[in-house]
Amino acid sequence: MTDRTRIELDRLPTAGSSYRRALLGALPLGGRRGGDTLPAVEFAVAGVTVDRTHLAEYDRVCGFRLTDEVPGTYPHVLGFPLALRLMTGAGFPLPLIGLVHVANRITVHRRIDAGETLDLVAYADGLRPHERGRQVDVVLLASVAGVPVWHGVSTYLRREPTPDGRAGRDHRDRPTPPPASAHWRVTPQTGTEYARVSGDHNPIHTSRLGARLFGFPRPIAHGMWSKARCLAALAGRLPAAYTVAVEFKAPVPLPATVGFHSTPDGAFALHDPRTGRPHLTGTLT
Numbered sequence: 670m671t672d673r674t675r676i677e678l679d680r681l682p683t684a685g686s687s688y689r690r691a692l693l694g695a696l697p698l699g700g701r702r703g704g705d706t707l708p709a710v711e712f713a714v715a716g717v718t719v720d721r722t723h724l725a726e727y728d729r730v731c732g733f734r735l736t737d738e739v740p741g742t743y744p745h746v747l748g749f750p751l752a753l754r755l756m757t758g759a760g761f762p763l764p765l766i767g768l769v770h771v772a773n774r775i776t777v778h779r780r781i782d783a784g785e786t787l788d789l790v791a792y793a794d795g796l797r798p799h800e801r802g803r804q805v806d807v808v809l810l811a812s813v814a815g816v817p818v819w820h821g822v823s824t825y826l827r828r829e830p831t832p833d834g835r836a837g838r839d840h841r842d843r844p845t846p847p848p849a850s851a852h853w854r855v856t857p858q859t860g861t862e863y864a865r866v867s868g869d870h871n872p873i874h875t876s877r878l879g880a881r882l883f884g885f886p887r888p889i890a891h892g893m894w895s896k897a898r899c900l901a902a903l904a905g906r907l908p909a910a911y912t913v914a915v916e917f918k919a920p921v922p923l924p925a926t927v928g929f930h931s932t933p934d935g936a937f938a939l940h941d942p943r944t945g946r947p948h949l950t951g952t953l954t
Contacts, residue, residue, distance in 0.1 A: 673711045673792055681714050681789075690851035707805070711867030712751050719747070719783045728864045730859075731894060732901035739781040741913060742897040744789075744819045745773075746867045748809040752823070753868075762796065763805060763827040767883070770892045771804065772824040774914040781818055787811045791949055802829035849928030851902065855890055857924045863894040874923075889920035895936065895949050899937055902929055903953060915951035923933040940943040 702706065725735055733740045756765050777797045781787075788811070795806040806825045811819035860874035872879020873889055896915050900907075921927060921939070927948060931937035935953035940946060 673709050674695050676710055676712050678712060678714045678751075678754075681717065681748075683750065684911075701738075704760075704762045706760075707762065707793045707796050707797065708755075708758065710758075710760070711790050712755050712758075713788070713790045714751060715788045716851045717747060717787045717789055718787065719743075719785075721783055723866065724783055724915045728756045730862045730866050731897035733897070734901075734904065736893050737783045739783055740897065741775055741777045741819075741892060741907070741911070744781070744787070744811045744821070744839050745775065745809065745821050745893060747787065748789045748791060748811065748821075748862045749868050751789055752807050752809055755793060761793065763803065763825070768825040769828055770823060770917055771826045772914070773896060774822045774912065776820040776910075776912045778820070778910055781811075781813075785818075786953050787813060788815075788817070799826060802827045822896055839933075845945055847930045849940070851929045852942060853898065853926045853927050853929060855921055855923060856925060857888075859890050859894060860888045860923050863891045867891065867893065869893070885920065885922070888923045890923055892917040892924075892949070893918075895921060895939055896951070899929065899931075899939065899949065899951060903931060903937065906953070911953060913951060915949050917949055918947040921948050 702866045703753075719739060721737075726741065727733070727743060727746060728735050728740065731740070731742070755761065755767070756768075761912050790810045790812075792808050793805055794808055795804075797804060804824055807823045807825065809819040809821040809823075810817060864875050870889055870892075873883050873885060874880075875888060877887055880886070892915075896913075896916070900913060909946070920943070926942060927939045929937070929939055936951070937953065938950045939948040941948065
C-alpha cells in the first residue's frame with residue numbers, strides 16, 4: 670500500500686476555484702502536466718454536513734423520493750469538490766480538461782441519514798495504460814465517527830496516442846437490447862440542473878459551444894446523473910448495504926429518450942431505444 674501524506678482542509682474547497690486552475694493549466698502558458706506517477710497525497714475534510722434543501726433538489730433532479738436517507742450516489746456529489754481539488758493540484762499527471770469518466774463503483778456499507786456528519790477523504794490510485802491512452806482511479810471515502818460508511822471509485826480516461834501513433838478508438842459491441850421496462854425523456858435542462866446540484870460544471874454538459882469543442886454536436890448528460898437515475902429506479906430493491914458498479918458507454922445527448930432495463934439478478938442498462946446503442950451498463954450486488 671502506498672504511503673500518502675494527508676492534507677487536512679478546514680472546509681470543502683469551492684468547485685469554481687478548481688475549475689479555474691484546470692482552465693489555467695489548459696492554456697499554453699499554464700504549465701504542462703505529465704509523468705507516470707500519482708501524487709502521494711490525500712485530501713481530507715472532517716465534519717461535513719448535509720444541507721437538506723440541497724439534498725431535496727438533488728433528489729428531484731435525479732428522480733429519488735424525498736426522504737432523510739442519503740441516496741447511494743449523493744456522497745459522490747458531496748465529496749466532488751475534494752476530488753476536484755486533488756485532480757487540479759500539483760503532481761496530478763492528467764489534465765482535468767478532456768478527462769472522460771468511463772466507470773464508477775460505489776459501495777454503501779450501511780444506510781446514511783441526512784442528519785449524520787461525514788468525514789471525507791480523496792486520493793488517486795491505479796494510474797495505468799489503456800488501449801485508448803491512460804486511466805486513473807479517483808477514490809472517495811466517507812466515514813462517520815471513524816467507521817467507513819461509503820466508498821466510491823471513479824475511473825477517468827485520458828485519450829492519448831497509442832504506441833502505433835494513432836489515438837485509440839472505441840470498440841463497442843452492439844447487442845440487441847432487451848425490451849425496455851421504462852422510457853425516460855431526458856430534457857435539455859438536465860445538464861444545467863445536474864451541474865447546479867453536483868458542482869460539475871464541465872461545459873460539455875451545459876453549453877452547445879463547449880460540447881462542440883470536444884466533438885459533441887450538442888451537450889451530453891453527466892454520467893453520474895445517468896447512474897443516479899438508474900439507482901432511483903432500483904430504489905425498491907436496494908438493501909441496507911450494496912455495491913453498484915457501472916460502465917459509461919455512449920454519451921446521452923440532450924435532449925434524448927432512453928430506455929431502461931433491469932433483471933432480477935441485479936444487471937441494468939440504459940440504451941438508445943431507436944438504435945440499441947448502450948449508454949450505460951451496470952450491476953447491483
